[in-house]
Amino acid sequence: MSKSNGNRPARIGFYVCHCGHNISGTVDVAAVARYAQALPHVVVSREYKYMCSDPGQERIAQDIREHALNRIVVASCSPLLHEHTFRTAVEKGGLNPFFFQMVNIRENVSWVNESPEEATEKAMDLARAAVHRVAFHKALEPKRVPILPDVLVVGGGIAGIHAALTLANAGRKVVLVEREPTIGGHMAMFDKTFPTLDCAACILTPKMSQVKNHPNITLWTYSEVSKVEGYVGNYTITVRRKPRYISEKLCVGCMECIEACIYKEGKFPDEFNAGLSRRKPIYIPFPQATPQVVVIDPQTCIEFKTGKCKKSCLEKCDRDAIDFSQKEVVEEIRVGTVILATGYKTFDAGRLPHYGYGKYDNVYTSLEVERLVNASGPTGGELILRDGRRPKTVGIIHCVGSRDRNTNRWCSRTCCMYSLKLAHLLKEHTDAEVYNFYIDIRAAGKSYEEFYDKLLEENVHFIRGRVAEVTDWTARPSEEGKLVIRVEDTMIGVVRRIPVDMVVLAVGMEPQFDAQEVRRLFNISCSTEGFFLERHPKLAPVDTFTDGVFIAGACQGPKDIPDSVAQAGAAASQALVLIDSGSIELEPNTAYLVEEDCSGCKSCLTICPYHAISHDEARKKASINEALCKGCGTCTATCPSGAIRQNLFEDEEIYSEIRGLLTPMPAEAQGGESC
Amino acid sequence: MLNHGAGVSRPSREWQPRIVAFFCNWCTYTAADLAGVSRLKHASNIRIIRVMCSGRVDPQFVLEAFARGADGVLMGGCHPGDCHYMEGNYKALRRVRLLRRMLRDLGIEEDRFRLEWISASEGEKVRAVVNDMTARVRSLGPLKLPEKFRDWDREIGELEEKVGKMEEKEHVG
Numbered sequence: 001m002s003k004s005n006g007n008r009p010a011r012i013g014f015y016v017c018h019c020g021h022n023i024s025g026t027v028d029v030a031a032v033a034r035y036a037q038a039l040p041h042v043v044v045s046r047e048y049k050y051m052c053s054d055p056g057q058e059r060i061a062q063d064i065r066e067h068a069l070n071r072i073v074v075a076s077c078s079p080l081l082h083e084h085t086f087r088t089a090v091e092k093g094g095l096n097p098f099f100f101q102m103v104n105i106r107e108n109v110s111w112v113n114e115s116p117e118e119a120t121e122k123a124m125d126l127a128r129a130a131v132h133r134v135a136f137h138k139a140l141e142p143k144r145v146p147i148l149p150d151v152l153v154v155g156g157g158i159a160g161i162h163a164a165l166t167l168a169n170a171g172r173k174v175v176l177v178e179r180e181p182t183i184g185g186h187m188a189m190f191d192k193t194f195p196t197l198d199c200a201a202c203i204l205t206p207k208m209s210q211v212k213n214h215p216n217i218t219l220w221t222y223s224e225v226s227k228v229e230g231y232v233g234n235y236t237i238t239v240r241r242k243p244r245y246i247s248e249k250l251c252v253g254c255m256e257c258i259e260a261c262i263y264k265e266g267k268f269p270d271e272f273n274a275g276l277s278r279r280k281p282i283y284i285p286f287p288q289a290t291p292q293v294v295v296i297d298p299q300t301c302i303e304f305k306t307g308k309c310k311k312s313c314l315e316k317c318d319r320d321a322i323d324f325s326q327k328e329v330v331e332e333i334r335v336g337t338v339i340l341a342t343g344y345k346t347f348d349a350g351r352l353p354h355y356g357y358g359k360y361d362n363v364y365t366s367l368e369v370e371r372l373v374n375a376s377g378p379t380g381g382e383l384i385l386r387d388g389r390r391p392k393t394v395g396i397i398h399c400v401g402s403r404d405r406n407t408n409r410w411c412s413r414t415c416c417m418y419s420l421k422l423a424h425l426l427k428e429h430t431d432a433e434v435y436n437f438y439i440d441i442r443a444a445g446k447s448y449e450e451f452y453d454k455l456l457e458e459n460v461h462f463i464r465g466r467v468a469e470v471t472d473w474t475a476r477p478s479e480e481g482k483l484v485i486r487v488e489d490t491m492i493g494v495v496r497r498i499p500v501d502m503v504v505l506a507v508g509m510e511p512q513f514d515a516q517e518v519r520r521l522f523n524i525s526c527s528t529e530g531f532f533l534e535r536h537p538k539l540a541p542v543d544t545f546t547d548g549v550f551i552a553g554a555c556q557g558p559k560d561i562p563d564s565v566a567q568a569g570a571a572a573s574q575a576l577v578l579i580d581s582g583s584i585e586l587e588p589n590t591a592y593l594v595e596e597d598c599s600g601c602k603s604c605l606t607i608c609p610y611h612a613i614s615h616d617e618a619r620k621k622a623s624i625n626e627a628l629c630k631g632c633g634t635c636t637a638t639c640p641s642g643a644i645r646q647n648l649f650e651d652e653e654i655y656s657e658i659r660g661l662l663t664p665m666p667a668e669a670q671g672g673e674s675c
Numbered sequence: 676m677l678n679h680g681a682g683v684s685r686p687s688r689e690w691q692p693r694i695v696a697f698f699c700n701w702c703t704y705t706a707a708d709l710a711g712v713s714r715l716k717h718a719s720n721i722r723i724i725r726v727m728c729s730g731r732v733d734p735q736f737v738l739e740a741f742a743r744g745a746d747g748v749l750m751g752g753c754h755p756g757d758c759h760y761m762e763g764n765y766k767a768l769r770r771v772r773l774l775r776r777m778l779r780d781l782g783i784e785e786d787r788f789r790l791e792w793i794s795a796s797e798g799e800k801v802r803a804v805v806n807d808m809t810a811r812v813r814s815l816g817p818l819k820l821p822e823k824f825r826d827w828d829r830e831i832g833e834l835e836e837k838v839g840k841m842e843e844k845e846h847v848g
Contacts (some may be wrong), residue, residue: 003738078708078711079725080700080704080705080708096766104708106711106722107707107708107711107712108707108708108711109719111711111712111714112710112711112715112716112717112719112802113716113717113719114716115719118691118719119719120753121719122680122719122722125722126722129722129724221685394802424691451801520756523759525701525702525705525794525795526794526796527796528797528799529798533795533796541829544704545701545795546759589727607730607766609760609761609762609763610761630760631727632727632728632729632730632731632759632760633726633727633728633730633731634728634760634766634767636731636733636761637730637731637732637733637770638766639763646727646731649726649727649731651733654724654726654736655736655739655769657724658695658724658736658740658743659739659743661693661695661722661724661740661743662740662743662745663743664697664746665745
């Protein structure tokens, strides 16, 4: 028993929560309270409707004072949700907050077990285990660590841009790391935005140049985070800055080198135009690219491939910005918090061969159409198909790679709205007949439904049904030279064949291809679909399970621009909360050494992944650096002589929990006697 | 000593397997929470003990659980490569290999002990694993290790007594 508690016997207060009907609907809470009352050392046992409410918490504090309680057990929801709440209540009552144990009888019992008898018995078992355990709890002091004020933002799409600007405007130093040669992300590729139809570039590019010019923002494009070390408040981040073979300092973006390239015409697929146009090996992704710096692609540049180019680009550059010998630069920065805004990728339409993408020239993805209708796109905004024609009829197929058990089950949330937008733009550009093939129109957003109404008035056709296939197999003369969309029109219960000149596949949103690597790097989790997992789906949507790491935008799940911006602002303010409070309390679950028990066997040295344990040669004992310890407890389980202990997870705490679980009426009741 | 709680009636039913689970805080415990939030109903035979990392699970915990009457023990950790503490789950795996041999020697059937990697998003897997393990342990029947220990202790006691008597005889002889 802990020294601070003296040798007084345990006086335990036990509280079981109804959680409305969430627990009491399955678990007989009154029986659990009666049962606990009879357990060793339990002085007070109560049931209450909502333990987490103010009166519930106040009850605990009051009982501590009135009944001289020195241990508290609350049986309610998951400790991941309310452990902190109840520790605070315990502290208010004048006890050390760690003289507390929580029993999860909601997530682990009432929500997953149907039989009231079984659930009640399970709740009693868990309550008994906690009553056993809590007697062994010790008074602990949480460690406080300072929060470095600088922030890392990963990803320079609209979410990353907004988060970085918010923090920078609040006076914080931000490093924004972007993998591509320019920031802007997907939004920079869009033509107009729904439902207002304002031009994406017009609202985005001013923010992009603000990022570039902001004194508080360090912008590293063409760079990737390769290593993350440390903990909340004190992360050391390694960033690899790929060589662009152009000096960012010297280049002014005049693009004369691009003119001068020995390739007179672009030859390689232009990523920014979704492969619809060709670029040279030396290029700038798009006119407003930020930074305005050219990049050389070593995969396609003759000089890199053969070493025998006459390097006309080099001659042309009067600022000597081109440097073929540039090497990758590895930078190391220290930040206190991180915001991940790594975005999404679009569904690969080739995975659904019956829609003919890659097989028929005139089948496009929605992203390609964004570029086709854009004035700075591959056709200068003229809607010219791959075969040179202008479409007279267009079919837009919704939910490609969304709401589909064969591909992705989730709704990508943006496709209905951008399909409506594209329908409007296509009609505007070509006056074509436009058909939308949809399952449901999901227009839930401010002014979204009104936009849908507007489209209905513009005589865009809506056919409700999932398209079976896109084919060039013609059944009648009117289909000659067309693509035929076969679909069941579920409004009239008829299978229809709609001949069109152009098919647009409204592709869904998926996790980034390297979302798994990124999550490992930053030690966070992904949800089943592979998007980054938030700490709580409702109450902590931008937090993660790793303190100091926040998420914003479509990396957390499909979302449109306004939602991404809102989340980015939220993530920035969550980071500011940490920064402004200056320090954060860490769970005091670190390991410590009982030196007299240490035999100096060195088994623990190689076990610790954080190198927190060293061997003191003079004393022939292990030595634990608590500042480096993260509290996994692996060394504690390893130490053959039991000399390494873990706070909050002491051997006797866990053993007493096991015994409490399995010994219905303990004769020995170790906890009590040693108190 | 205070009241032992004797006299409070508890629901009594036919034999039910008792399975103790050690779940790591970051992956499997979170997954169990997710199973709860998603209302994924499953067998009620599991009793979860939360640890920070599967690396904290001392094989002695598992043995203690069996010795105290558990019919099965389940360990849950993050998938390989996903450990919140980098490699605690590998350390757990290393120990589990040795532990399995020991359990076999003790006559504890293989299905009574299980190590599963369950990530925070795999609430469905928690349900599947708990149901499957409960069914397997149920078909094995009660382990009754505490009773077996008593039997073994008695046998050893008798043996010692016998040996003692023989020695006595020799002495006398």
